[in-house]
Amino acid sequence: LATEAFYHRFSGDRSEAARAYRAILALEPTSIGATANLADILIYDGAYEEAIEVSRAAPAWDIGAWAFNYMAALAAVGDFEAASAVNDTFAATVPDDPYHTWRSVMLRLTSGRPAEALEVAAAAPPISDPLANAYTQYAIGSANVGIGRVGAARELHAATQAQLETYSGSENAFRLALSRPWLTLYVAGDTARARAELEDAKRDHGWEDLSPFNRDYPGVAIIEALSGDVEAASALLDSFDAEAASSADPQTLGIAATARALVAVRRREAGALARFDKVLPEIACARCADFMRGLVHESYGDPTVAIASYEAYLAQPFFDGGTFMLNLFPSVVHERLALLHDAQGDPVRAAEHYLRFAELWADADPEFQSRVEGARSRAAELNRVP
Numbered sequence: 001l002a003t004e005a006f007y008h009r010f011s012g013d014r015s016e017a018a019r020a021y022r023a024i025l026a027l028e029p030t031s032i033g034a035t036a037n038l039a040d041i042l043i044y045d046g047a048y049e050e051a052i053e054v055s056r057a058a059p060a061w062d063i064g065a066w067a068f069n070y071m072a073a074l075a076a077v078g079d080f081e082a083a084s085a086v087n088d089t090f091a092a093t094v095p096d097d098p099y100h101t102w103r104s105v106m107l108r109l110t111s112g113r114p115a116e117a118l119e120v121a122a123a124a125p126p127i128s129d130p131l132a133n134a135y136t137q138y139a140i141g142s143a144n145v146g147i148g149r150v151g152a153a154r155e156l157h158a159a160t161q162a163q164l165e166t167y168s169g170s171e172n173a174f175r176l177a178l179s180r181p182w183l184t185l186y187v188a189g190d191t192a193r194a195r196a197e198l199e200d201a202k203r204d205h206g207w208e209d210l211s212p213f214n215r216d217y218p219g220v221a222i223i224e225a226l227s228g229d230v231e232a233a234s235a236l237l238d239s240f241d242a243e244a245a246s247s248a249d250p251q252t253l254g255i256a257a258t259a260r261a262l263v264a265v266r267r268r269e270a271g272a273l274a275r276f277d278k279v280l281p282e283i284a285c286a287r288c289a290d291f292m293r294g295l296v297h298e299s300y301g302d303p304t305v306a307i308a309s310y311e312a313y314l315a316q317p318f319f320d321g322g323t324f325m326l327n328l329f330p331s332v333v334h335e336r337l338a339l340l341h342d343a344q345g346d347p348v349r350a351a352e353h354y355l356r357f358a359e360l361w362a363d364a365d366p367e368f369q370s371r372v373e374g375a376r377s378r379a380a381e382l383n384r385v386p
Contacts, residue, residue: 001027005037012249014041014284025058032060039069043318046286048076061093071107076287076318080111098132100124105139110317110327114146114360134163135322138176142327148364148372150187154180161204170205171214172322177201178216179324181223186295187332191227198223212243218256225259226295230266233259254282258292265300273301287318288325294333303340310337331360338375347382354379 005020021038024031035058042051055070067090074083087107091100101124108117121140127133141156157180164173178201181194198220201207207215217240224233240248240256248256257279264272276296280289294309310333319326338353354375361372 002033005034009037009041012251014045017041030058032058032063032066035060036063036065036069039073040065043069043073043076043320044285046316048073048316048318052077061089064090064094064097064099068103071103072318072320075107075111076316078315078317080107083107098127098129099135101127102132102136102139105136105143106319106327109139109143109146110319110330112317112330114143114331117143117146130163130167134160134167137163138322142324145183145187145328146331146360148331148361148368150183150368151365153183165205171210174201174205174207174210174214175216175219176322176324177205178219178223179328181227182324183328185223185226186329194223194227195229212239213248217244218252218259221259222262225262225266230263233263237263250282251284254279254284258283262296265296285323287313287316288323290316291325291329291333294336298336298340303344307337307340307344310340331357334360335371335375338378342378342382351379351382354382
């Protein structure tokens with residue numbers, strides 16, 4: 001069963017892997033490997049409550065994967081205090097774990113506490129492990145995005161990518177480098193700069209020398225499509241089909257299908273939006289799908305779908321590793337929800353999100369202060385309406 005679970009997990013059949021892990025737990029309820037791996041699958045599927053139940057049934061306070069999945073699932077259902085307690089208990093049990101600051105920062109950031117995340121980071125001791133330090137710097141950069149300090153975030157993320165290039169390889173450095181054009185696209189709204197940053201990432205991390213699979217054609221195609229170059233996006237997907245699709249796992253194929261549908265949406269093809277909605281779950285990250293659905297429907301589809309998707313994204317703050325879509329955007333999603341509710345004629349919800357965005361970004365970079373003031377002013381105006 002363990003071999004079967006391993007095979008299905010790494011060939012991409014998550015449901016079959018989950019079935020095998022459940023079968024292991026039926027025979028050996030305290031199997032930590034089956035518990036941690038099943039919880040991981042459940043969290044990405046958005047089954048957070050079940051992940052909590054599975055983790056609680058087989059506690060292993062000295063195992064990082066178990067503790068992380070338990071904490072992340074608790075965070076995802078909004079139980080910050082319980083998630084923080086799990087994190088602290090694991091840190092006390094394994095005090096030399098180098099990722100404690102990273103977990104503490106990410107937990108607070110994704111739970112809507114970016115300023116607190118930065119306070120924790122400032123008080124933390126130095127980290128000697130180079131990879132742990134790299135990912136911690138990335139988390140601190142992401143927390144800076146949470147309070148609108150995008151300039152500092154860019155510097156920290158660039159430093160992270162340089163460290164990953166040295167200690168983890170070009171493919172991992174490039175994958176995380178895609179956070180920079182995403183940040184510029186969604187947070188700053190600058191498509192020209194985003195495309196330039198994408199080209200910088202390719203150059204800095206030797207994109208041409210990476211294997212076709214590690215070039216992340218589908219992920220790059222999504223950035224190209226969102227930044228307006230649908231022809232470049234389509235060409236990248238053609239390269240993926242020719243060079244990598246035959247050996248790609250189902251999740252990567254799902255991202256490619258999502259990118260294809262997004263290209264069709266940008267071209268205003270008939271039925272493209274319905275196709276996008278259908279293939280989106282195949283990216284195998286339920287919270288990422290909430291964000292992408294909100295983003296696409298905000299611009300090209302149904303605003304009520306966008307609102308529901310963005311609200312779900314904020315309500316379930318699951319986070320993991322370098323999956324930057326999970327942690328870079330919550331503050332700005334409040335701004336987007338404010339605008340959507342405002343346009344839909346819901347002044348109460350619009351004002352709530354305007355004020356939350358303004359609160360989070362009160363000390364944002366000067367270039368964003370007009371957005372903060374605009375949010376405050378509009379909230380005040382809406383709150384005066386009888």
